Structures are given as C-alpha cells and as structure tokens.
Amino acid sequence: MQNLLNDFIQVIRNDERLVIDGYINKAKIEDLALNLDSAFLKLLMDHEGLKKHFFQEVGNVLVFDKVKFQRFITNKSFLPDSYTSYKNKIGLINTENQFISQSKNVSLVFPHKDCVLEGGQAEEEAKRNEIFWNELLAPDQIDQILAPKVLTNFKRYDENGIHKVENISINDNLFIKGNNLIALHSLKEVYAGKVKVIYIDPPYNTENDTFMYNDTFTHSTWLTFMKNRLEIAKKLLSPDGVLFINTDEIEHAYLKVLCDEIFDRENFVGDLIWKKRKGGGNDSTYLALDHDYILVYAKNKSKDVHKKKWRVPYTPEYLERYKEVDKDNGRRYYWDTLSRGGLQSPIAVELDCPDGTKITINSQKSKKTILEELEKGLVRITKTRNGWTVHHRVYEPEEGKVLRSILDNVGTNKTAKDEIEALFNDDKAFKHPKPEQLLQTLITLASEEGDLVMDFFVGSGTTAAVAHKLKRQYIAIEQLDYIEDITIKRLQKVVEGEQGGVSEEFNWNGGASFIYCELSKLNQLWIDKVMETKQENDLIDIWHKMQDEAFLSYKINLKDIDESKNDFQELSFDDKKKFLIEVLDKNLLNLSYSEIEDEDFEVSEEDKILNEKFYSLKD
Incomplete structure (x- = not known):
C-alpha cells in the first residue's frame, strides 16, 4: 500500500489541477476519477504499477476499476493532512464513502454568519474567502437529529406591525x-x-x-x-x-x-x-x-x-383579436383560415363555393364536419382578393395556454x-x-x-x-x-x-x-460561536467552555485530546474551528420536541404552549 501510495503521489503531482497551494486536493482527485477525466486516467495508465493495479484488460481494452480506486482514496491512510492525522490520533475517524444511491449519510451545512449562501452564484464571485x-x-451517527424540534422566538407580522x-x-x-x-x-x-x-x-x-x-x-x-x-x-x-x-x-x-x-x-x-x-x-x-x-x-x-x-393566462394583447361575439352563447371569437400548411395527417376536402366553383383545402376536419359547421354558421366561405377562402370561428380560450x-x-x-x-x-x-x-x-x-x-x-x-x-x-x-x-x-x-x-x-x-419562528438551539449555539470567532485565543476559551457545557460526540476521549494538545496547537486556524465543530454531537444541534418538558433546557411556558399547538395541527 505504501509503495503504491508513493508512486501515486509522484504521478498526480504532474497534474496542476490537483495541487493547490502545494497540497494535493483529495476531493478533486475523487471528482476526476469518478467522472473518468481522460487526462487524469492517462496519468495513471502511463505508470506501469498504477496501470496494473487500477485497470483491467477486457479483450484488448483497458477498463478503469472505479470501485477499487474509490476504496483506495477513501482509505484513512490516503493523503492524511495534519488535520486528518490529528483526528486519527484522537479516534475521530471519517466514515467511508458510498455511491449516492446507496448512501444513507446525512449532509449538514454550517455557513459563516457573514456569508451569503445563495443560488445563482457567479463564477467570479465563487472565489470569495467564505467558509x-x-x-x-x-x-x-444519527440518533435524533431528524426528530421534530422545538420552535422558539415566535412573532406575527401583519399590517399593524409585529x-x-x-x-x-x-x-x-x-x-x-x-x-x-x-x-x-x-x-x-x-x-x-x-x-x-x-x-x-x-x-x-x-x-x-x-x-x-x-x-x-x-x-x-x-x-x-x-x-x-x-x-x-x-x-x-x-x-x-x-x-x-x-x-x-x-x-x-x-x-x-x-x-x-x-x-x-x-x-x-x-x-x-x-x-x-x-x-x-x-x-x-x-x-x-x-x-x-x-x-x-x-x-x-x-x-x-x-x-x-x-x-x-393569455396576454391582453393576444386576446385583442377576439372582437366578435357569438349572440347565442356570449363567447368572443375571430375568424381564422381553416386551410393551412404543415398540418399532421391533413385531410383534403373539396367544397362548393357560392359561385358554383370548387375549392380544395387541407384541414384536420372531415368534409362532413365542415358541411355541418357551414350550416350552423361556424364555418364560412368568403371571397378575398386572392380568391375563395374558408374560415372557421376560433373562440376565446377559457383555460389559458400551455x-x-x-x-x-x-x-x-x-x-x-x-x-x-x-x-x-x-x-x-x-x-x-x-x-x-x-x-x-x-x-x-x-x-x-x-x-x-x-x-x-x-x-x-x-x-x-x-x-x-x-x-x-x-x-x-x-x-x-x-x-x-x-x-x-x-x-x-x-x-x-x-x-x-x-x-x-x-x-x-x-x-x-x-409567523416567524426559529429552531431552538443547543449545540448550534456553539457552532455559531466558533464560526463567528476571529481570534485563536478565543477559540481556546470556547473549547474550555465546551468541555463543561456543550454536548460532545461519544467518539471523542477528552484524555486523548489533552495528550495531543500540541498537535492541536499546530493546526491552522480554520482546522481548529473545524475540529471544534466536528466534536459536537450533531444529534443535539437543536432541542427535540420530546425534551420540551425537561427543566434543564428552560423552555418558556409560552413556547411550550405554542409548540403544542403547532404539532397538534397534524391532528
């Protein structure tokens, strides 16, 4: 594994897309591999050892083994940066990836409060340094994160204020x-x-x-x-x-x-x-x-x-053409040419004109139907400067258009x-x-x-x-x-x-x-504090308080973290933030409705009543 990893690292460093600020981008590697990027695959095939490991010969064709490659890059020893190494040391290890269709993972997002997470982001604006x-x-890892939550800070907005x-x-x-x-x-x-x-x-x-x-x-x-x-x-x-x-x-x-x-x-x-x-x-x-x-x-x-x-709805401009009114039913209509080109499966119909001549038209109506509508006044044959023309009534649409x-x-x-x-x-x-x-x-x-x-x-x-x-x-x-x-x-x-x-x-x-309301916060409060912090010393203070007041993940051992405090100090500012967020129990980001009566959470009587009313609406 180690020799394979070393060979792989040496090869992929030749692809500038995979190296950012001197570091190999693991996520980009996975992305290129799963999308069968031709330049990336050529790098692998040009190395005999990597070709032998990740490709199979089928007939005379080399086939890339995506499943085997994904297992390789999701292995916890693959490209461990300082943060990953630190997590492995204290036992906070990542779970392996799965295909989307099989995955039961839950994705959470924690944006910085000063950033704007929005649709339609332009590419040049995507480079903003926002975390x-x-x-x-x-x-x-999921216990009650998706259970109903307590709502708080209710307000009603109407014409008279809040x-x-x-x-x-x-x-x-x-x-x-x-x-x-x-x-x-x-x-x-x-x-x-x-x-x-x-x-x-x-x-x-x-x-x-x-x-x-x-x-x-x-x-x-x-x-x-x-x-x-x-x-x-x-x-x-x-x-x-x-x-x-x-x-x-x-x-x-x-x-x-x-x-x-x-x-x-x-x-x-x-x-x-x-x-x-x-x-x-x-x-x-x-x-x-x-x-x-x-x-x-x-x-x-x-x-x-x-x-x-x-x-x-049709636009008013479109409906202006319907100027005549059917006296029998009150509906507006206009006269339109019945014969037109481009019809699917047109019917050739020969009709007698008022002067005794004949006219042949292409229509989607049968001759029988046209004759019946002529008798009712729904179809007419009129003479224009271009000769005899057959028109039919087109009534104003009632339902609108597709x-x-x-x-x-x-x-x-x-x-x-x-x-x-x-x-x-x-x-x-x-x-x-x-x-x-x-x-x-x-x-x-x-x-x-x-x-x-x-x-x-x-x-x-x-x-x-x-x-x-x-x-x-x-x-x-x-x-x-x-x-x-x-x-x-x-x-x-x-x-x-x-x-x-x-x-x-x-x-x-x-x-x-x-009505405005908010999800009641537990560990989410600590995430907000971590993400708002701009000084490393403040992060240390938050960490000390978190150990006493926050709900920490069952996967961490405070003794292991204490013994690795020097490794923690060497992490970047953003990685320190990431660690503090990751050690929080995500099942307790927000207060579950089932815990609303627990006195330790100090939910107000007003909020208890409103939550009971809200969740009883399902009945």
Whole structure:
C-alpha cells in the first residue's frame, strides 16, 4: 500500500489541477476519477504499477476499476493532512464513502454568519474567502437529529406591525429560521402530503463554490446534500404536488439523474429554460450561457391526479383579436383560415363555393364536419382578393395556454436586481435574487389560491413574496442572518402593500400576515460561536467552555485530546474551528420536541404552549 501510495503521489503531482497551494486536493482527485477525466486516467495508465493495479484488460481494452480506486482514496491512510492525522490520533475517524444511491449519510451545512449562501452564484464571485463546512454523518451517527424540534422566538407580522403569537392555524404563512434539513423533518409532522408547489434555488456547485470543507464541494457531496433534502421534500408534496428546481449547467445532468431516482423517471414533467440575461456581450471564452434550467417533477404524473391541464393566462394583447361575439352563447371569437400548411395527417376536402366553383383545402376536419359547421354558421366561405377562402370561428380560450419550455419573457437577473433596489435602495442588497414574474409564472401554473407553496432555500424571499401576493399559503426556510435585514423586511413590505414586482398586475394592496419562528438551539449555539470567532485565543476559551457545557460526540476521549494538545496547537486556524465543530454531537444541534418538558433546557411556558399547538395541527 505504501509503495503504491508513493508512486501515486509522484504521478498526480504532474497534474496542476490537483495541487493547490502545494497540497494535493483529495476531493478533486475523487471528482476526476469518478467522472473518468481522460487526462487524469492517462496519468495513471502511463505508470506501469498504477496501470496494473487500477485497470483491467477486457479483450484488448483497458477498463478503469472505479470501485477499487474509490476504496483506495477513501482509505484513512490516503493523503492524511495534519488535520486528518490529528483526528486519527484522537479516534475521530471519517466514515467511508458510498455511491449516492446507496448512501444513507446525512449532509449538514454550517455557513459563516457573514456569508451569503445563495443560488445563482457567479463564477467570479465563487472565489470569495467564505467558509462553509459541510459535514456528512453516517447512519450510525444519527440518533435524533431528524426528530421534530422545538420552535422558539415566535412573532406575527401583519399590517399593524409585529405582535406576540397567541395562536397558530394550519393556514398560517410560516417562516422558519434554521438548518433547512432539520426544519423540513419537523414540518413533516404537520405538513406531510399537503404542499402543492415547492420551488427551490439551491446553491450551484461551481468550480470553487463557497460550499467548502477545506475542499470544493465535489459532485458526490453536493448530491448527498441535495438527496437528503429532496427525499423529505417528496414526502411533503401533496399527491398532485409539483417540484421546481432552479439550477445551472454545472450540476444539471447529475441532478436530473438523482431526481429520476427519488421521484421516478416517469414523474419528470420537463425542463424549463429560463433566459436570465439579455446577452449581447462577448464575455465568454466558448459559449455565452444566458440561461438557467428549471427541472420540473410531479409527485404523481398520472392522469387521475393531474386532471386539470396546466395553463398560463393569455396576454391582453393576444386576446385583442377576439372582437366578435357569438349572440347565442356570449363567447368572443375571430375568424381564422381553416386551410393551412404543415398540418399532421391533413385531410383534403373539396367544397362548393357560392359561385358554383370548387375549392380544395387541407384541414384536420372531415368534409362532413365542415358541411355541418357551414350550416350552423361556424364555418364560412368568403371571397378575398386572392380568391375563395374558408374560415372557421376560433373562440376565446377559457383555460389559458400551455406554457412553452423557453421562458424568455418572465424577467431577467437585471429585472430581479431592479426589484431589490426598489425595495432597499440598493441593488447589491442581495446578489442573486429571482424576478417576481418568474415565480408568478411557476406558482400560478401549478396551484390555485389557498394552496400551500414552499421554498426551503428562500434567499431574498421572492417565492414567499409572490405567493403572498397571489393569495397562496407559504412556508419559507432560511438559516442565515441576512434574512433579518432582507427577507423578513421584504415580506413586511409585502404585507404593507409594496407595489413592486407583480403587485400591480394582481392588484396587490397589502394584507394577511405571516409567523416567524426559529429552531431552538443547543449545540448550534456553539457552532455559531466558533464560526463567528476571529481570534485563536478565543477559540481556546470556547473549547474550555465546551468541555463543561456543550454536548460532545461519544467518539471523542477528552484524555486523548489533552495528550495531543500540541498537535492541536499546530493546526491552522480554520482546522481548529473545524475540529471544534466536528466534536459536537450533531444529534443535539437543536432541542427535540420530546425534551420540551425537561427543566434543564428552560423552555418558556409560552413556547411550550405554542409548540403544542403547532404539532397538534397534524391532528
């Protein structure tokens, strides 16, 4: 093993993609291998020892053994950096990787409070020095992390300001601050099978995304992160519920395969292509990518569930052509040419004109039907300057039109920035919002007034704001502190009747309310303290307090840590932070509802009453 490892290290140092600041990037190695990167595989094949170990000859073809290679790089002795060596010394050892479809791991994310974890992150902005730790927990590490949690800090926002919450209804709009995976599992107790529309704009996994755990988020870790959340999202959707996922080209194909597995391929509705910028520039090396993808999945795409066809309203300009009125039924219509080219399986019909001549047309109607409609006045033969023409009545549509897959008239990134600037007098208040018209199109497509809409990557709050204006109920989840200055304030403005976005189109003048609450914190408080700390001495103080007050992982032995304190001191500042976060018991990030009566946790009587009311809504 050691000789093989030494040979491997010498070989891969020739690939500059794998060496960052002098260190070999283990995550990038795994990513290139699993994606069968040709340059990387050639490096391995050019070395006889590595070729013999990782390739098999099938006929006259060399086949790369991905499974064997993955076992090799996930071995705990493979490329142990100072942090990994320290963890192994104190017994805090990583679990082995698995294929996504087989994995039961749970992915948590702990972003720095000053950072913005958002969808639509541009590549140049992905290089910001922001720390996001993503931790994977194996099944044997999970006890009660996904159990229902205590909610606290309740507030009701309405036209008259902020109030104490005295009662909770199943129809209330809800905003939860906290880790979205944990919040979703708490919501499952009440809202399973009740959500009509879920729209999410998750962080894109760009090359140097701020999803960092010292390395970039690999395809596998990003997909685990998404898999956990999509599995519970499926349980929350109603039988006729619909999921919209906004993403870009980086992970689109991988995400499609994952969703096919979770939702079943036959429930894939299609891809919407949203034109997010007008383009016109020449700012790209290869292709100017002006669009995002929106994957659309139904909970159940059977005809029995989706009886009503999806329709979007026709524009007033389109409907202007319907100027005549049928006196018998009052419906508006216009006359259109019955014969046209390009029809599938056209029927050639010969008709008698008023002057005795004959005309042959291509139609999808039979001659019998046309003659019957001529008699009823629904079809007419008139003479124009080009000769005799057959027209039929086209009535004003009642249900709207089928949405086209190219969304090029629902606003752009610029539109969304303008909406944010109008709200906050600052177009940089949130970097990548979505335009309200985009969300209005999706929400109205798949829901009716009163239906429940959810967004658990709510960001600047576009989904919640539009749902509020469209008189849909909504649930929004976000874990970062910027929501206090952006998202909550935006929803307050909506309640007060702000006139941006789609307000004018839907005659929005304010009203209704929403309830804000937070996941009650236990070990999450210590994570917040660690991530906010900017001085190493403060980290040492936090560690001393954690030993007395925090809930530490059962896997660590304080005696071993004390004996290895010199190794700890040699860790980088970020690795010290990572260690302090990793030794916390993740099952106790937040207070479980089952422990609400435990006096040690000092839950207020007010919160006890509200939590009881909330969780009793499922009855």
